[in-house]
Amino acid sequence: PPAEIGKFISAKHAMQEVRAGMKLGLGTGSTAAWLVKLLAHAQNNHGLMFQACATSTQTTNLATSLGIEIQSLDALGALDLAIDGADEFDPNLDLIKGGGGALLQEKIVESNAKRLVIITDASKQVDHLGAFPLPIEVTKFGWISTQRQVEEALKSLGLAVRTTWRGGPTQPFVTDEGNHILDIYAEKIIAPRALSDAMLNIPGVVETGLFIDMASTIIMGDADGTARFRE
Numbered sequence: 183p184p185a186e187i188g189k190f191i192s193a194k195h196a197m198q199e200v201r202a203g204m205k206l207g208l209g210t211g212s213t214a215a216w217l218v219k220l221l222a223h224a225q226n227n228h229g230l231m232f233q234a235c236a237t238s239t240q241t242t243n244l245a246t247s248l249g250i251e252i253q254s255l256d257a258l259g260a261l262d263l264a265i266d267g268a269d270e271f272d273p274n275l276d277l278i279k280g281g282g283g284a285l286l287q288e289k290i291v292e293s294n295a296k297r298l299v300i301i302t303d304a305s306k307q308v309d310h311l312g313a314f315p316l317p318i319e320v321t322k323f324g325w326i327s328t329q330r331q332v333e334e335a336l337k338s339l340g341l342a343v344r345t346t347w348r349g350g351p352t353q354p355f356v357t358d359e360g361n362h363i364l365d366i367y368a369e370k371i372i373a374p375r376a377l378s379d380a381m382l383n384i385p386g387v388v389e390t391g392l393f394i395d396m397a398s399t400i401i402m403g404d405a406d407g408t409a410r411f412r413e
């Protein structure tokens with residue numbers, strides 16, 4: 183399908199930024215999976231040397247299965263480049279991420295990278311973030327109370343909107359860090375920074391899927407093989 187080809191094409195263009203000897207952060211999701219496969223090919227068939235850490239066990243498992251050695255972020259220290267997908271991006275290059283449930287580890291890894299390249303297809307481009315539900319990571323302890331506080335905080339921002347537990351309230355999804363994901367159906371987010379800050383003020387909220395001022399470049403791959411870049 184065209185979107186899948188677009189994802190592959192964006193990953194292929196992102197490979198241009200990878201230099202021998204780099205310390206890389208590998209993202210999570212179906213677009214990032216294409217990058218992992220291309221990296222493995224470059225390593226295994228063309229001798230490309232690099233060091234890599236991952237943003238999820240899912241990516242660690244894929245990379246390891248393809249012969250890429252995954253080290254911890256702490257073993258690598260500051261990263262030269264992180265490459266990851268996104269669920270949405272707006273004209274300010276602000277992102278919604280977390281569709282794959284790895285937003286906390288993604289944000290930790292990517293905040294340690296000199297450059298963050300986001301690989302997408304055109305379907306991720308929006309004027310305003312929010313059509314995709316905003317994931318936030320919530321500790322298990324007091325999670326229901328935290329959901330109530332989240333909804334009260336949203337109301338005070340004029341967002342009397344629905345929130346749902348990823349995986350449902352009876353068997354909620356558990357992240358690599360042992361937390362839960364609460365999806366916020368904000369529809370349209372006018373002030374991403376204010377919303378993210380309001381969420382982070384709630385003790386049980388660990389992190390949000392709003393990646394503000396983090397992306398260096400966004401690559402949109404097209405099924406015709408071309409790519410567009412937003413700096």
Ligand code: DER
Nearest residue numbers: 211212213267269280281282
């Ligand atoms: O969960 C995540 O943050 C993923 O990177 C997501 O934002 C993009 O996933 P996709 O490449 O499968 O669309």
